[in-house]
Amino acid sequence: MQLKRIITIAAFAVSGLIITSCSRQVTRVSTDETIDVSGNWNNTDSRLVAQELTQNILGAAWLSNHLEQNAGKKPVVIVGMVQNKSHEHIEAETFVKDVEQAFLQTQRVRLVQGGKKREELRAEKADQQSNASVSSMKKFGLENGADYILQGSINSIVDSHKRKKVVYYQVNLELTNIQTNEVVWIGEKKIAKYVKN
Amino acid sequence: MIAGLFAGITYTSAGYAQQTDLVADQNPRYAESVNKYSRMADSLTYAQGTTVQETYKAYDWYEAREERRRLRRERNYQLSLYGGYTNYDNSWSYPGYNNYWNYGGYSRYLYPSFGFRTRNFWFGF
Numbered sequence: 356m357q358l359k360r361i362i363t364i365a366a367f368a369v370s371g372l373i374i375t376s377c378s379r380q381v382t383r384v385s386t387d388e389t390i391d392v393s394g395n396w397n398n399t400d401s402r403l404v405a406q407e408l409t410q411n412i413l414g415a416a417w418l419s420n421h422l423e424q425n426a427g428k429k430p431v432v433i434v435g436m437v438q439n440k441s442h443e444h445i446e447a448e449t450f451v452k453d454v455e456q457a458f459l460q461t462q463r464v465r466l467v468q469g470g471k472k473r474e475e476l477r478a479e480k481a482d483q484q485s486n487a488s489v490s491s492m493k494k495f496g497l498e499n500g501a502d503y504i505l506q507g508s509i510n511s512i513v514d515s516h517k518r519k520k521v522v523y524y525q526v527n528l529e530l531t532n533i534q535t536n537e538v539v540w541i542g543e544k545k546i547a548k549y550v551k552n
Numbered sequence: 553m554i555a556g557l558f559a560g561i562t563y564t565s566a567g568y569a570q571q572t573d574l575v576a577d578q579n580p581r582y583a584e585s586v587n588k589y590s591r592m593a594d595s596l597t598y599a600q601g602t603t604v605q606e607t608y609k610a611y612d613w614y615e616a617r618e619e620r621r622r623l624r625r626e627r628n629y630q631l632s633l634y635g636g637y638t639n640y641d642n643s644w645s646y647p648g649y650n651n652y653w654n655y656g657g658y659s660r661y662l663y664p665s666f667g668f669r670t671r672n673f674w675f676g677f
Binding site for chain 1: 574575577578579580581582583585586589590592593594595596597600608610611613
């Protein structure tokens with residue numbers, strides 16, 4: 356009788372364990388919280404890069420130099436290509452957008468669209484030439500030309516042996532004067548991780 | 553020659569017209585952009601108001617394991633259709649038909665059914 360009861364309790368406990376282990380549990384976390392699961396590139400890395408580069412680019416000498424040389428006229432920046440040469444899929448837009456946002460929030464740098472979004476804008480303008488009313492139609496040839504282009508690269512080095520791995524990321528962003536090809540600012544963020552399986 | 557002259561006059565007058573239409577600071581070659589984008593306007597604006605999906609498949613250890621398991625089960629099922637191939641991954645098997653080579657397996661489609669085999673060589677008639 357006693358044994359039967361123990362077996363029943365054990366069966367309930369095991370089935371409960373199986374049910375809870377199979378069900379998926381999702382918990383909302385803060386985006387500022389650091390949670391490392393696999394050791395791969397994650398949101399914390401992107402946040403750290405964004406913080407470092409935003410602070411650096413807005414505090415660098417290129418901005419004051421430009422304002423001085425152009426009678427206080429704000430620089431116009433276009434975001435160019437970021438090359439990912441690392442071993443992982445890394446979306447640079449997650450930190451480049453933070454830099455762009457800082458430009459606009461501080462009102463110290465002006466931004467112009469580039470790439471596919473610019474293509475769409477011009478196409479919309481072309482569409483307006485034959486469909487919009489004359490008073491609302493936007494004209495071609497009046498875009499703001501950028502003074503600087505922001506380009507970048509992401510590199511990584513992986514050193515692994517058996518269950519141990521060291522991953523090193525280096526994110527570089529650089530700002531170049533479009534008129535003179537002069538590089539006026541280079542920002543970098545280095546991240547190293549030790550992963551043990 | 554007349555056609556060429558006519559085209560030249562048209563081009564010149566169009567250029568002149570464009571020059572006179574310019575507003576302050578407008579790029580004098582703006583018509584080139586108008587021509588270029590007028591041709592592509594439809595294809596570049598058709599996705600407006602929609603979300604263009606440019607997703608990528610992120611590596612998920614758990615999902616990758618489930619996918620591997622699914623593929624293995626499917627492969628074993630397909631193999632089982634070709635003569636009850638002994639499944640070493642799972643415990644399932646046909647008792648008595650465990651010898652893959654003797655029973656046939658894939659080999660019965662590759663080799664003649666009448667003959668004999670020594671080691672890895674099949675002598676068929």
